[in-house]
Amino acid sequence: MNSLSRWVGVRTDAYKIDDEVYEQSRAARIGERAIQLAVIVRAIEPLLVVTITAFLMVIAMAHPALAQTPGGSIFGGNDQSLGNGVREAIKWGRNLLFLLGVVRVGWGIFNLMTEKAWGRQIIGGLLCLGFGGAVSLIYSFSQGNAVNLDTDLGN
Numbered sequence: 375m376n377s378l379s380r381w382v383g384v385r386t387d388a389y390k391i392d393d394e395v396y397e398q399s400r401a402a403r404i405g406e407r408a409i410q411l412a413v414i415v416r417a418i419e420p421l422l423v424v425t426i427t428a429f430l431m432v433i434a435m436a437h438p439a440l441a442q443t444p445g446g447s448i449f450g451g452n453d454q455s456l457g458n459g460v461r462e463a464i465k466w467g468r469n470l471l472f473l474l475g476v477v478r479v480g481w482g483i484f485n486l487m488t489e490k491a492w493g494r495q496i497i498g499g500l501l502c503l504g505f506g507g508a509v510s511l512i513y514s515f516s517q518g519n520a521v522n523l524d525t526d527l528g529n
Contacts, residue, residue, distance in 0.1 A: 474502045
C-alpha cells in the first residue's frame with residue numbers, strides 16, 4: 375500500500391496546494407482525493423478493458439447454447455408475449471415522459487424564482503409533457519379506445 379501511495383504521489387506532483395489552504399479547505403482535500411482517484415482509474419483502465427472484453431467474449435460464446443429452448447419457441451408458446459412487452463414498454467415510457475415533464479417544469483419554476491436560467495427547463499418539460507400526451511393518444515387509438523373530448527367544460 376505504501377508503494378501505491380508513493381506511485382500516486384509521483385504522478386500527482388504536477389500541482390501543489392498550500393499547506394494552509396489544504397488544512398482549512400475541505401474542497402481542496404476532496405479535490406486532491408478526486409485527482410488521485412482519477413490517476414488510479416487511468417492506470418487500471420487497460421485492465422478494465424481486457425476484463426470487460428473477456429467477459430463479453432464469454433457471453434458471446436455461451437449465446438448459441440443459451441438459444442436452445444426445449445420447445446423450439448422463443449416466447450414459450452405464447453404469441454402475445456412480445457406484444458405485451460412492447461405495450462408495457464410504451465406505458466412505462468409514457469409515464470416516464472410525464473414524470474420528467476412535471477419535474478422539469480417544476481425545476482424551471484424554481485429557477486425562475488431564484489433568478490437563474492429557466493427557459494430551457496420549462497421548454498424541455500413542456501415538450502416532454504406534449505410528447506407524452508401524443509404517445510398516450512396514439513396508444514389509446516391503437517387499443518381501439520375512443521378518446522372523449524369534454525367540450526362541456528364541466529357544466
